Structure formats: C-alpha cells, structure tokens
Amino acid sequence: xxxxxxxxxxxxxxxxxxxxxxxxxxxxxxxxxxxxxxxxxxxxxxxxxxxxxxxxxxxxxxxxxxxxxxxxxxxxxxxxxxxxxxxxxxxxxxxxxxxxxxxxxxxxxxxxxxxxxxxxxxxxxxxxxxxxxxxxxxxxxxxxxxxxxxxxxxxxxxxxxxxxxxxxxxxxxxxxxxxxxxxxxxxxxxxxxxxxxxxxxxxxxxxxxxxxxxxxxxxxxxxxxxxxxxxxxxxxxxxxxxxxxxxxxxxxxxxxxxxxxxxxxxxxxxxxxxxxxxxxxxxxxxxxxxxxxxxxxxxxxxxxxxxxxxxxxxxxxxxxxxxxxxxxxxxxxxxxxxxxxxxxxxx
Amino acid sequence: xxxxxxxxxxxxxxxxxxxxxxxxxxxxxxxxxxxxxxxxxxxxxxxxxxxxxxxxxxxxxxxxxxxxxxxxxxxxxxxxxxxxxxxxxxxxxxxxxxxxxxxxxxxxxxxxxxxxxxxxxxxxxxxxxxxxxxxxxxxxxxxxxxxxxxxxxxxxxxxxxxxxxxxxxxxxxxxxxxxxxxxxxxxxxxxxxxxxxxxxxxxxxxxxxxxxxxxxxxxxxxxxxxxxxxxxxxxxxxxxxxxxxxxxxxxxxxxxxxxxxxxxxxxxxxxxxxxxxxxxxxxxxxxxxxxxxxxxxxxxxxxxxxxxxxxxxxxxxxxxxxxxxxxxxxxxxxxx
Numbered sequence: 001x002x003x004x005x006x007x008x009x010x011x012x013x014x015x016x017x018x019x020x021x022x023x024x025x026x027x028x029x030x031x032x033x034x035x036x037x038x039x040x041x042x043x044x045x046x047x048x049x050x051x052x053x054x055x056x057x058x059x060x061x062x063x064x065x066x067x068x069x070x071x072x073x074x075x076x077x078x079x080x081x082x083x084x085x086x087x088x089x090x091x092x093x094x095x096x097x098x099x100x101x102x103x104x105x106x107x108x109x110x111x112x113x114x115x116x117x118x119x120x121x122x123x124x125x126x127x128x129x130x131x132x133x134x135x136x137x138x139x140x141x142x143x144x145x146x147x148x149x150x151x152x153x154x155x156x157x158x159x160x161x162x163x164x165x166x167x168x169x170x171x172x173x174x175x176x177x178x179x180x181x182x183x184x185x186x187x188x189x190x191x192x193x194x195x196x197x198x199x200x201x202x203x204x205x206x207x208x209x210x211x212x213x214x215x216x217x218x219x220x221x222x223x224x225x226x227x228x229x230x231x232x233x234x235x236x237x238x239x240x241x242x243x244x245x246x247x248x249x250x251x252x253x254x255x256x257x258x259x260x261x262x263x264x265x266x267x268x269x270x271x272x273x274x275x276x277x278x279x280x281x282x283x284x285x286x287x288x289x290x291x292x293x294x295x296x297x298x299x300x301x302x303x304x305x306x307x308x309x310x311x312x313x314x315x316x317x318x319x320x321x322x323x324x325x326x327x328x329x330x331x332x333x334x335x336x337x338x339x340x341x342x343x344x345x346x347x
Numbered sequence: 348x349x350x351x352x353x354x355x356x357x358x359x360x361x362x363x364x365x366x367x368x369x370x371x372x373x374x375x376x377x378x379x380x381x382x383x384x385x386x387x388x389x390x391x392x393x394x395x396x397x398x399x400x401x402x403x404x405x406x407x408x409x410x411x412x413x414x415x416x417x418x419x420x421x422x423x424x425x426x427x428x429x430x431x432x433x434x435x436x437x438x439x440x441x442x443x444x445x446x447x448x449x450x451x452x453x454x455x456x457x458x459x460x461x462x463x464x465x466x467x468x469x470x471x472x473x474x475x476x477x478x479x480x481x482x483x484x485x486x487x488x489x490x491x492x493x494x495x496x497x498x499x500x501x502x503x504x505x506x507x508x509x510x511x512x513x514x515x516x517x518x519x520x521x522x523x524x525x526x527x528x529x530x531x532x533x534x535x536x537x538x539x540x541x542x543x544x545x546x547x548x549x550x551x552x553x554x555x556x557x558x559x560x561x562x563x564x565x566x567x568x569x570x571x572x573x574x575x576x577x578x579x580x581x582x583x584x585x586x587x588x589x590x591x592x593x594x595x596x597x598x599x600x601x602x603x604x605x606x607x608x609x610x611x612x613x614x615x616x617x618x619x620x621x622x623x624x625x626x627x628x629x630x631x632x633x634x635x636x637x638x639x640x641x642x643x644x645x646x647x648x649x650x651x652x653x654x655x656x657x658x659x660x661x662x663x664x665x666x667x668x669x670x671x672x673x674x675x676x677x678x679x680x681x682x683x
Contacts, residue, residue, distance in 0.1 A: 095396075098405055104397050112390075164385040171387055171614060174621060177559035209383075209412075210560050212537030249383035251410035297407065 020065040023058045027068035028147060036150075039277035041078055041285060048075030052124075066132035067148070070155045073125035077158060078282065080118035081165065085289045087111035089296055096300040115169030122162035123175055129155030137185030149190045150276075153198055156183045160206065164249065180206040184213060196273070201227035201239035205246040221247075221255060228259060232266040235273030240266065241283030248290045256290060257309050263287045264307025371403045374591060377426040379417040379583070381556070384410040387614050388486060388583055392430060395484070395585075395603060402599050404592060414536075415516075421586070428587035432488070434517055436586050437655070440477035443584055445660035446485070449519050449649070450642025452580045452664060455615070458487055459608050460667055466605035472597065474659060476589060483597040484585035484604035489554035489615040490577030494563055496549050498572030501628050503527055503637045512539050512551040518655045519579070520552065523645040540566075552578050555619040564626075572628040576638055583611075636676070643677060650683075658683075 035044045052072045058065050091107035094100055129152065133142040136156060144152055159179045166175040184206035187199040204227050207213045207220035214220045224243050231239030240263040247255035263284070272280060288306050295303040298310035376396075380386030389410055396406040411417035414431050421429035429436070437444040443465075445451075452458045462485045465471040475482040500506060507528035513520040515533050524531050532548045540561030543551045557563060567573070585604070589597065630638065650656040661683040669678035677683070 098400060101397055101400055167382050167387055168385040178562055181562055212540050249385055250412040
C-alpha cells in the first residue's frame with residue numbers, strides 16, 4: 001500500500017509551522033524519494049496538482065518553499081500535459097474519420113486549453129526555480145546540495161516545456177522565448193553522470209531548437225542521439241523521451257522512428273532505476289504519445305506496441321520458399337502409372 | 348463460438364465498407380514554423396486543415412523547423428504544398444514574393460489591405476499562379492527591422508561603412524546595403540545572432556520574433572537600438588501544386604487566410620511589445636522621407652536590373668500607399 005496519504009498528513013503538520021525551508025527539506029528527503037520510486041505518473045501528478053496551493057501557503061512573500069514547488073508544479077504540469085495529449089489524439093482520430101468536423105474543432109480547442117494549463121504549471125515551476133537559485137544560465141552555477149540536481153533539472157525541463165505548451169496553447173502566457181538558450185547553459189551546472197545523461201540530452205535538445213546555438217562544429221541532432229543512447233543503460237531513459245519530443249516537434253520523422261524503436265527496445269532490455277522509476281515511466285509516456293499519434297494519423301487508432309511503426313515494412317518473405325515444388329500438405333504423389341497398352345499394337 | 352464469429356465477419360466487412368474516410372482528396376503540406384509543431388504558425392495551419400476538410404480536402408501537415416528543407420521537399424514532390432516565407436519561395440513566382448519588397452508596405456494595415464485584395468480580386472488571383480504553382484494564403488510574421496549596435500547611427504547617410512549581416516538567400520538586402528555604402532557580411536539564420544552578439548557585424552535585420560531566441564539584447568547592449576521602420580513585411584505564404592487540388596480550393600483558401608490575418612498579427616504585436624521600449628528608435632517624421640527614397644531606389648533597381656521584383660505587385664502596392672496617403676512624393680512620380 002502506498003505511503004502517500006501518510007506523507008500528505010505529515011505535510012499538513014509541517015505546513016502549520018509555516019517554515020518554507022523545513023517544507024523544502026521534507027519534500028526533498030521524504031516526498032521526492034517516495035514519489036520518484038513509484039512508476040505512476042498519474043498519482044504523482046495528482047499529488048503535485050493538489051499540493052501546489054497548500055505548499056505555496058507555507059511561505060510568506062519571497063520566502064516560499066521554492067524547491068517543493070518546483071517539484072509540485074512540474075508534476076502538476078504532467079496532468080494537464082496528459083489531457084492535452086488525449087485531446088490531440090482525439091482530434092487526430094476524428095480527422096482520420098473525417099465525418100465530424102465540429103468534433104475535431106472541439107477536440108482542438110480542448111487541446112489548446114490543456115496546453116495553456118500545462119504551460120501555466122510548468123512556467124510556475126520555472127519561476128520557482130529562478131526565485132530559489134537566481135537566473136538560469138547566467139553567472140556561476142548554484143551550489144546543488146544532495147539531490148537538488150533533480151530539482152534543477154526538472155525546473156529547467158519545465159521551463160522549456162512551458163514554452164512549447166504556451167505556443168501550442170495560443171501563446172497567451174507569453175513564456176519568454178529565450179528559455180532554451182538559458183537552459184542550454186544551465187545544464188552545465190548539473191552532474192551528467194549522476195542524472196542519467198539527461199543534462200546532456202537537454203542541452204542538445206535546446207541546441208536543436210534554436211539555430212546557431214550549438215558550439216561551432218557540433219551537430220545538435222547527432223549530439224542528441226549520442227545523449228539518448230547513453231541514457232539507455234542508466235535505467236532512466238529521459239534522453240530518448242527528449243529526443244522523441246524534440247525530433248517530432250521539428251518534423252524529423254526518421255529520427256522519431258529510430259528513437260521510438262530504440263526506446264522500446266531499451267525498455268524491454270534495459271535496467272530500471274527503482275529509485276527514479278517515475279521519470280523513466282514519464283519518458284516512456286512521452287514516447288508512447290508520439291507513437292500513438294503516428295498510428296492514429298495513419299490507421300485511426302493508438303499503437304499496440306511502441307516499438308512497431310505504422311508504416312513498418314512487411315516482414316520479408318522466407319527464403320527459400322519451403323513450399324516450393326511438391327505440396328507438403330497435399331496427397332502423396334501418385335505412383336508412376338504404366339502406359340496404357342495400345343490395343344492396335346497388341347499382338 | 349465459431350458460428351458466432353462466422354456470423355460477425357460479414358458485419359465487420361460491412362462496417363469497413365460503410366465507414367471509409369470521408370474525404371475526396373488527401374494531400375500533404377510541408378509546414379515551416381521556426382518553433383516546429385508546437386509553434387503558432389503550425390497551429391494556424393491546423394485550423395486551416397479543419398477548414399480544408401470542410402472543402403473536401405484532407406491535409407496531412409508535416410512540420411519543419413528548417414525552411415530551406417521544407418521548400419526543397421516541396422520541390423522534390425514530397426508534399427503537395429509548402430508554407431514558407433515569401434523570400435524563400437521567390438523562385439516559384441515573383442508576384443507574391445514581391446509583397447515583401449523593401450519598404451513597400453510601411454504598416455501592417457497596408458499589408459492587411461494587400462492580403463485582402465489578393466483574396467478579393469480575380470486579377471490578383473490569376474497572377475498568384477505560375478505554371479502549376481499557386482500561392483493560396485498569406486500569414487503575417489512581422490516586419491523586418493534594422494538592429495543596430497550603435498543607436499546614434501540612425502540616418503541613411505550614417506549607415507555608410509557599417510558591417511551589415513545579410514541573409515545568403517536574400518537578393519534584396521545586399522542591393523540596399525550597397526546603396527547606402529555599408530559592407531555586406533553573409534550570414535544565415537544560424538549565424539546571424541552570434542555574429543550580431545559577438546560584434547562581428549554592426550547591424551542585422553530581423554523580425555521581432557528573433558529578438559529573444561537569439562538573445563539579440565546581448566548585441567544591443569550597451570548602446571544599440573532597433574529602427575522602428577519596416578524594412579520589409581515578412582509573410583509566410585502557402586504555395587501548392589494547383590492541379591493537385593480542387594478548382595475552387597485556392598479561392599476558399601485565400602479568403603480563409605484573409606479572414607484569419609489578425610490571428611497572425613496578434614502574435615506579431617505581442618512579440619514586438621515584448622521588446623523593451625528602450626531599444627526602439629523612432630525616426631522623426633521629417634527624416635522618414637530619406638528612408639522612403641532609399642527603399643524606392645532599391646526596389647527600382649531590384650525590379651529593373653535584378654528582375655527580382657514583380658512590376659504588377661510593385662505598382663499595386665504604390666497605388667495602395669498613395670490611396671492611404673496621397674501626399675507621398677512618389678504618388679506624383681509614378682515610378683512603380
């Protein structure tokens with residue numbers, strides 16, 4: 001049975017003390033390990049969505065439990081992101097059928113609203129990150145104690161994701177377009193080995209998003225593939241998820257197809273980091289959504305297997321043809337018949 | 348059990364027969380959006396695809412973040428239409444790309460009027476087709492402005508000697524740069540930002556949309572500025588292979604984009620408003636004439652010597668400018 005209700009109760013007690021640092025510490029030491037080890041994104045997002053306001057109430061003015069709120073707002077963003085994905089799939093499904101255009105429009109509007117809500121939550125996470133550590137990607141790196149690297153990483157991911165969801169949702173929030181540039185530099189502050197090469201993948205993804213941002217001589221997409229590959233054996237394949245997300249956004253179909261197949265194979269074969277199963281599962285859902293979208297556009301339904309593409313070539317014919325020549329299931333060949341005698345020649 | 352399945356099979360076959368996809372035509376569009384599938388222009392195209400479905404055409408959209416690849420894929424026949432900037436599509440038809448002529452449309456109201464006119468008048472619609480290629484939509488993506496590292500050099504004569512980054516595929520800007528006595532420095536979208544920010548060039552031109560992604564504030568500090576007078580009106584244009592679409596599709600499409608012009612404009616205005624006011628340089632009204640004259644002479648040269656601009660489009664834009672302000676000196680001269 002989950003310990004989350006107990007965690008929530010303990011939280012309530014902590015909040016009464018009104019000390020943001022205590023809430024931050026409790027979140028990092030107790031909540032994050034609990035939720036992180038649980039590969040259930042739905043429950044993590046529900047917890048984040050429900051705790052956001054409660055956590056915010058623990059602080060006064062600038063002294064808010066920013067670390068806890070980075071985590072809560074990011075995971076809350078996962079809920080709205082999931083709703084946007086479902087609406088996007090519904091629109092694609094209805095477009096495939098093509099017989100109910102108002103329903104397509106309705107699904108698109110629902111999708112845009114969910115994107116806007118996801119953007120709001122992810123942006124809030126980014127803002128708490130900046131409020132706690134200062135501007136990302138400028139000046140010296142902040143000191144990241146213990147597992148704070150994950151907070152920094154999630155906050156940066158939330159920043160880039162806020163931008164993408166805001167644009168997809170109509171741009172109502174005006175999320176700053178320079179976040180990817182800042183994140184590319186900010187990833188240098190997080191230990192790459194410790195965090196499954198996700199900082200490397202995130203940096204390459206940011207480079208791929210903005211032309212000319214990568215250092216001279218560096219090809220961002222090749223770099224992203226290298227980082228994604230490196231993530232496969234770590235147990236948290238965030239690199240592959242990021243690759244699928246960014247390549248799909250840029251319309252790089254071949255990269256998406258390769259990354260989906262690789263991600264599925266790595267999930268089947270690779271280890272799982274039980275401490276951070278949540279993020280591995282989230283990465284899988286990112287890729288799964290893209291596979292679902294491809295299948296729905298092509299066939300009108302989701303994928304049954306993330307690693308099988310809708311336009312995958314048919315399996316090659318077995319060679320040589322085992323049925324060539326005599327029919328192995330047919331009647332046994334008749335014995336050679338003696339030629340009928342010619343009555344006229346018969347003596 | 349086997350009997351039940353056997354009974355169901357004809358039913359399933361019937362369902363397959365009565366639920367075919369409802370479209371007469373399936374087509375693919377290559378859609379350039381610098382942000383990709385999550386971008387604003389891709390979203391506008393998704394809305395367009397719903398409208399197109401109502402006209403019997405199912406559109407599959409393919410996102411591109413690289414404009415050149417999108418137009419190349421169109422040329423190679425990988426898609427039936429492409430959304431790209433006018434300057435990039437110039438080689439298919441000069442008439443619509445001339446909408447982006449240097450200084451030809453000083454305000455977004457001018458641009459809106461031109462887009463409306465092309466949707467309304469058959470004389471314009473006929474010129475939107477060149478061979479099999481037909482332009483069937485325009486989305487405003489923002490005026491191109493001159494970004495300067497030294498805001499004090501804001502007159503035409505003071506542009507002389509400046510190193511100006513010019514896009515490799517743009518025929519127009521080098522002519523203007525030469526005309527003012529500035530120095531051309533070749534660049535592409537990837538190198539333009541770094542060149543400006545590192546001081547390799549003194550000026551570059553770009554829509555406001557490039558300000559944040561390329562961190563152009565770094566190049567603008569400490570004493571730079573942006574001339575608030577459009578060098579050109581950048582547009583995304585939808586170009587299709589006309590024979591692949593129903594006859595009335597282009598008319599429906601031009602009208603749809605004309606009616607949705609303000610969707611694109613709102614995005615542009617929000618992005619321009621995001622640039623800190625301190626960077627904008629307003630040209631005093633008495634000095635605007637010198638920029639207009641520079642632009643006019645540049646356009647004439649590009650029309651007559653480089654054959655880069657279309658005569659009919661230039662003429663239509665002059666008529667529009669003069670209908671909105673008859674006191675312009677060019678209205679008496681009639682050079683376009």
